[in-house]
Amino acid sequence: MRNVIYAINLTLDGCCDHTKQVGPDEELLEHYAQLLREVDLLVYGRKTYQLMVPYWPDAANDPSSTKADVKFARAFVSMKKIVFSRSLDSVDDGDTRIVRANLRDEIFKLKQEPGKDILVGGVDIPSQLMELDLIDEYRLVVTPIIAGEGRQLFEGVNLPEKRQLKLVESKTFKSGCVALRHLKQ
Amino acid sequence: MRNVIYAINLTLDGCCDHTKFNPAEDLHEHYTHLLRDDAGLLVYGRKTYQLMVPYWPDIAKSQSETKADIEFAQAFDSLNKIVFSRSLASAEDKHTRIVRTNLRDEIVKLKQEPGKNILVGGVDIPSQLIELGLVDEYRFVVMPIIVGQGRRLLEGVNLPEKRRLKLVESKTFESGCVALRYLKQ
Numbered sequence: 001m002r003n004v005i006y007a008i009n010l011t012l013d014g015c016c017d018h019t020k021q022v023g024p025d026e027e028l029l030e031h032y033a034q035l036l037r038e039v040d041l042l043v044y045g046r047k048t049y050q051l052m053v054p055y056w057p058d059a060a061n062d063p064s065s066t067k068a069d070v071k072f073a074r075a076f077v078s079m080k081k082i083v084f085s086r087s088l089d090s091v092d093d094g095d096t097r098i099v100r101a102n103l104r105d106e107i108f109k110l111k112q113e114p115g116k117d118i119l120v121g122g123v124d125i126p127s128q129l130m131e132l133d134l135i136d137e138y139r140l141v142v143t144p145i146i147a148g149e150g151r152q153l154f155e156g157v158n159l160p161e162k163r164q165l166k167l168v169e170s171k172t173f174k175s176g177c178v179a180l181r182h183l184k185q
Numbered sequence: 186m187r188n189v190i191y192a193i194n195l196t197l198d199g200c201c202d203h204t205k206f207n208p209a210e211d212l213h214e215h216y217t218h219l220l221r222d223d224a225g226l227l228v229y230g231r232k233t234y235q236l237m238v239p240y241w242p243d244i245a246k247s248q249s250e251t252k253a254d255i256e257f258a259q260a261f262d263s264l265n266k267i268v269f270s271r272s273l274a275s276a277e278d279k280h281t282r283i284v285r286t287n288l289r290d291e292i293v294k295l296k297q298e299p300g301k302n303i304l305v306g307g308v309d310i311p312s313q314l315i316e317l318g319l320v321d322e323y324r325f326v327v328m329p330i331i332v333g334q335g336r337r338l339l340e341g342v343n344l345p346e347k348r349r350l351k352l353v354e355s356k357t358f359e360s361g362c363v364a365l366r367y368l369k370q
Contacts, residue, residue, distance in 0.1 A: 146315065146339060178363070
């Protein structure tokens with residue numbers, strides 16, 4: 001069965017609002033490009049999807065993009081994507097499918113299909129998947145920032161009890177970011 | 186000048202409420218080192234102080250706890266302490282001084298006195314010190330747990346802008362905890 005991997009950047013005080021962070025440097029882009037090589041399907045909600053598309057497809061073709069930008073952008077563009085949305089009518093991107101049906105059933109079905117792992121991003125969809133206990137692996141990057149405000153990871157999530165995870169990897173970057181990898185127990 | 190060090194345990198989703206988790210056994214040694222090697226003075230608010238005293242001084246005197254517990258308790262017991270409180274009438278502990286005056290002035294004065302560093306714990310007092318820009322070093326221990334609730338670190342803190350820190354150390358424990366050390370920039 002394919003694993004569902006959730007990846008996000010967090011500040012030290014648990015803020016997951018991307019506007020409160022700093023843009024990814026070369027090392028972090030390389031980290032995420034590597035992560036994309038481990039998966040073959042990206043799952044987003046509408047908001048995150050629209051942050052990523054057309055931004056990254058455009059960056060892939062922009063001559064002013066850095067080498068690391070282009071590398072990540074190309075890996076991103078080549079992936080199949082699913083966007084969960086009730087309001088989105090259509091998408092330009094050929095590899096994207098809009099899904100309006102039940103999140104749980106759809107993810108459950110996708111997990112049983114053959115292929116590499118499934119990467120989810122954003123906050124709303126992953127929070128719902130976390131509540132449903134459908135996330136198998138967490139790739140959190142802790143940025144060396146105290147935001148003091150902004151949306152917190154898993155704010156308003158309703159867990160019957162705390163989730164104990166298993167740390168399997170920790171890696172520090174020159175920028176002071178720490179990439180942590182945790183598995184569901 | 187002495188540094189002010191803030192140490193706390195956090196869940197992956199940024200919860201700092203100690204009732205939501207049990208700190209792992211292998212953290213005792215980490216904190217014993219912090220007390221013995223780096224701290225000359227402990228600073229708390231009333232709530233944290235009353236969580237620590239008489240709990241740890243009692244353990245320091247007992248013979249029935251684990252060696253790691255007793256070592257931590259003895260290191261804790263032997264340090265001078267300051268508790269900021271308007272309501273606490275007196276403290277039985279002979280190493281403790283109650284301070285009712287202005288937090289900022291007192292900490293600025295203490296920083297200029299000779300001695301080892303000042304270790305602050307809890308949430309309210311450290312949050313105020315972070316707002317005042319008076320925390321020089323952070324020792325966060327990130328535990329492999331998601332709680333989805335509970336008080337968040339620096340909730341309601343008012344920062345004019347986000348604080349960028351410098352990661353200087355990262356250490357993982359068998360329990361899956363990750364100790365991160367940051368300096369103010």
